Amino acid sequence: MTLANKRVAVLSPVAWRTPPRQYGAWETVAGNIAEGLVSRGWDVTLFATGDSVTRAQLHSVVDRGYEEDRAIDPKVAEYLHISEVFEHAAEFDLIHSHYDFMALSYTRLVKTPVLTTIHGFSSPAIMPVYQKYRDGYFVSISNADRAPGLNYLATVYNGIDLSLYPLRAQSQERGQERGQERGGDRLIFLGRIHPDKGVHLAIEVARLSGLPLDIAGIIQDKAYFREQVEPHLDRNIRYIGPVDVPGKNQLFEGARALLHLNTIPERFGLVLAEANAAGVPVVAMDLGSCREVIEDGETGFLVNNVPEAVGALERVGEIDSNACRRRVQACFSIETMVEAYERVYRMIFEQEAF
């Protein structure tokens, strides 16, 4: 079966631009899939905000992300945007949805098959929708993040654009005694400021280890920031707001390790792959997908609590930056991801042919 003559619609969320300027994991992955498919000769239409940047054909009815323009009503934007792709369903051989349970509710009204990449289950309240449409086509982004009973065709790990995250330079002040060849002494936290992401645990680790910590990300839980982050900010522990790609690379440059001490099972953890791509070791809580993304002792360390994280920091010098990047190239690149999705698309086209 030739695939390249198939027309694919990629439905990205409209919370942020695709790709997002700063935060926005779902839009990042949807955008990477569209780019990767274009590179491999597919006829791709990206349904995303009007200010999105893509080599695919862009189809948009919502000008800007509703998180970036408060004049836009999220509910209105979602109904207009999602229904738009389904109204054009006949123009496509496949709709690849990244729009959660809402898009599922339109799938039985069109003949075009719909593949849904589930980027996470935001709440138990949404499960009845997945259960109703469980016979659809689903992809999980890690083996850990699966719900029972859904028709999963595969796990496809998220892929990042490695050109955006080059291996960081050799350190000027080579830390011989630590055996570190790149990076500096700073710890970094990258992610939403939310209890799920364990910012408070990263702060605890920084204090116990005596290393400085840079905290970057959007403040999603204001009370949590006010009560459990802000009081600890000082010369050593800094909050620097959300960062874009250059900002991330700057952090990676001086980092000893990325701390990712999530308190609930991680679904994938895009930032783990980004840090590894730059050669930064990751100290991650062994919850959810982290052990699928990080190879313990090779690209970072999996820990179960704060003392273990402090201990792991003593050993991050053992991690080879080149090994970190090689693993991302092999497992979490756009090319790897898109090849995996091509296999999934092929499965769908074969099933639909009956």
Next chain:
Amino acid sequence: MTLANKRVAVLSPVAWRTPPRQYGAWETVAGNIAEGLVSRGWDVTLFATGDSVTRAQLHSVVDRGYEEDRAIDPKVAEYLHISEVFEHAAEFDLIHSHYDFMALSYTRLVKTPVLTTIHGFSSPAIMPVYQKYRDGYFVSISNADRAPGLNYLATVYNGIDLSLYPLRAQSQERGQERGQERGGDRLIFLGRIHPDKGVHLAIEVARLSGLPLDIAGIIQDKAYFREQVEPHLDRNIRYIGPVDVPGKNQLFEGARALLHLNTIPERFGLVLAEANAAGVPVVAMDLGSCREVIEDGETGFLVNNVPEAVGALERVGEIDSNACRRRVQACFSIETMVEAYERVYRMIFEQEAF
């Protein structure tokens, strides 16, 4: 054309049960339409919460109203409920939607014609959806509540079940000097506690006229209640919470007038018809649909400000309770409403036949 063999789906909201126990104008009207159609021999399926009460066939995927059961996620309930009727579209000759802009986003995915009764434009933000689907079939609930450019087939006034609101008894203490034959001396406010509904103006009128005021309804704007209602509550001005039908009739019994001093254009004002049905005169702000529902000097008075409202209260004795009820019977009964909708349905079936 015979109509009675046509199958109609009535899509009610799922914020509340249909009919609602207390507050819930949209569910009230959707329920009344379903009942009225059944009475006239139609094959009707009501899509509503599972605990709804109807003589139509009930189809439900959401057990209870999301406003009545906080365990239900409103967004999940809406997507599941609305998509359900469209997934069953082929079983119906017409879908009559009372579900605002959200249901419009499914209409182009089915062949069954969809009539939308617009119960109100909640925000300018939703207008892009109506503009996109402006060539659909629309009914306005008053001439005042129309948006430009939409394909309106008619204005159909809301109809109430007159058997629920009997003409109140003759007053024991007949107020000869005021010429009043029924009711008492109390003023009543019935509606959402929200600045749009002008509860603060009703309070001002009560104070200036020296008459007691009973305020009934759900508190939709808590800050407004706390700041502009609660401080004025005393022996004369009471807040009694939301009321059901018997509760309303009890209020009507002792009422001199219903005060409806809305601060934005009223869309219809179901409670005006309910009060009039019971024989209670209405003093209403001359904004939006009020002059379509209230006949000035016959079933109440239209006013432009608080002093005019106080003045109108001196004249409510001139209003004949029987005239109030007769007008509701003629213009705002279920039968009148359903006959009007039958004419609209006929227009749609004729247009679709081409």
